[in-house]
Amino acid sequence: MIRILARLWPLLLALAMLPACSDERDVARIDFTKSISETRTPTDVDSSPRLRCAVSAMVSPKETHTIYVRLMDYLARHLDMDLEFVQRKTYAEVNELLMSRDLDVAMLCSGPFALAEDQLGVELVVTPVLGGSPFYQAYLIVGADNPAESLADLRGSVFAFTDPDSNTGRLVPLHWLAEIGETPENFFAETIFTYSHDNSVLAVARGLVDAASVDGLVWDYMAAHDPELVGRTRIIKKSQEFGAPPVVASLDLPVEKRQKLREILLTMHEDSEGRDILDGLHIDRFTAPDPAWYEAIREISRPARVKE
Template identity: 30%
Template sequence: MVTRRLVLAGAAALVFSASAYAEVWKSKYPELAFAVVPGENASGVTERWTPFVNYLSKELGVKVTLRVANDYAAVIEGQRAGNIQIGYYGPASFARARLTGVKIDAFVIDVNSDGSKGYYSVFYVLAKSPYQTIGDLRGKNLGLVDPNSTSGNNMPRLKLNQLGIDPGAYFSNVIFTGSHENAVLALAQGTVDVAADWWNADDDSNLTRMLNKGMVKTSDGTPMKKEDFRIIVRSDMIINSPVAYLSDLPDDMKAAIKQAFLDAAQKDPEAFRNLSDGKNKPWEPIADEDYNKTIELIKFVDALRKKAY
């Protein structure tokens, strides 16, 4: 005879079993590594992401350690080796990872304040300079960011190609600065005459974030303003950055990680706000296929570079 006591006991057993199963991945992964591409200098990345990583640790119930990558390739190779469970990528570095066989899956994407999911690559010059178009910069120095940066290398090369320009032949020097911040600083200090960087909107770009921190100064130490820079080229829209985890992680673990990201804006609004200076809306789900166009972009740029050699 089935009694109410037996039914309740069975339900309790099922709850216990499900709870125990949920803890299995935590015993296998007592610590997770979360790596971030160097959109800023190391201290800037650490300051921006540490509160969120602390939130992840609390939400997931395991220690999450922030890894500040030296370059974009470090995140790719860390996930290839399986040493980094979660990575925050640029679109092109995620596409490069997928293209070269890294077993990862994108699960959430940045969302802009207006609900859009894209940004732009722009070419900056100093406002005091005589340069009004790319045509004025033949024989000058171009500052790019990193070979795996979307807005700092791949999209700029595509845009230049559309304008009939081979960077290696057109500019006197093409310099990789290593980070978006370094590209702006190189321009401000006169190391380069034009620099590529990312731009979301007039009040949301790498430049405005740096200016808000008082980071941009002339070679004599004078603080600079947004009006001291001029955009001479803007690209087509680029899909926003994804967060990706290793494909072979346990399904319940991936589900927990994804849910923690989706819940972040509500559960820890200050930590979430810190990531974008309050400019972004909550993350939304994304799929690998959404970056197929970016894979085609880097294939195209790779082909251009091979022709140059």
């Protein structure tokens, strides 16, 4: 154990120093030990009703704020409310805020939504359509120079998971390992959690880990914005399709607000500001979701959850 920790410590230190976005010149750093404080706009005065929003940290905290705050501000303004944008480090922490009725609207990772839907006290509002599809996949990635061509070739490697509750960043690779009768402890030399998909991509690109399973939407987004960086990685396996990360609303949000929220999201691609925001997110539009889209996540998680 001491030998393993000694080998792992430099890797963890390096990951803690990863930039909080894909621009390697950015000096911002991520502290994986802390949650992110709340951000309110335009003021902290509680004279107006507030729309408390969060986005599960599918990308690192700074990127999450940069990418999604315009969307949440757009929703708040069209609902005649002030925005309170809340960030937390882990998916579980965002779920806890929903369960404690401390959030009104959230965009959740599909895994935590599917596995805790009955406990969250939320209504499924919309799902994003990206590249013409409301589905997404896990990508198993390695360094561009890594000779591995399949999961089997990664035996004895250093592997990065994202979040303990992530679908594409943990549940899917656990499922892949179970299919070949393996567990992370027996198959990999070492494993770590990066707590965001962009950090996992960065870790592979920089050779800090050998491989990772990441959200394909995040990898595609990063490839479009930083092709040189993402070009240092390559995809060796893709998963089946799952319902894309949904937008949910707390059942404590008045029914009329939930209905208006759905209408705003379903039609925002039709106005110039909404279209511009969606273009920045690489989202075609939002669509009414089918709850069955998320059943596959529950199915693949059952063997992994039993073993845990």
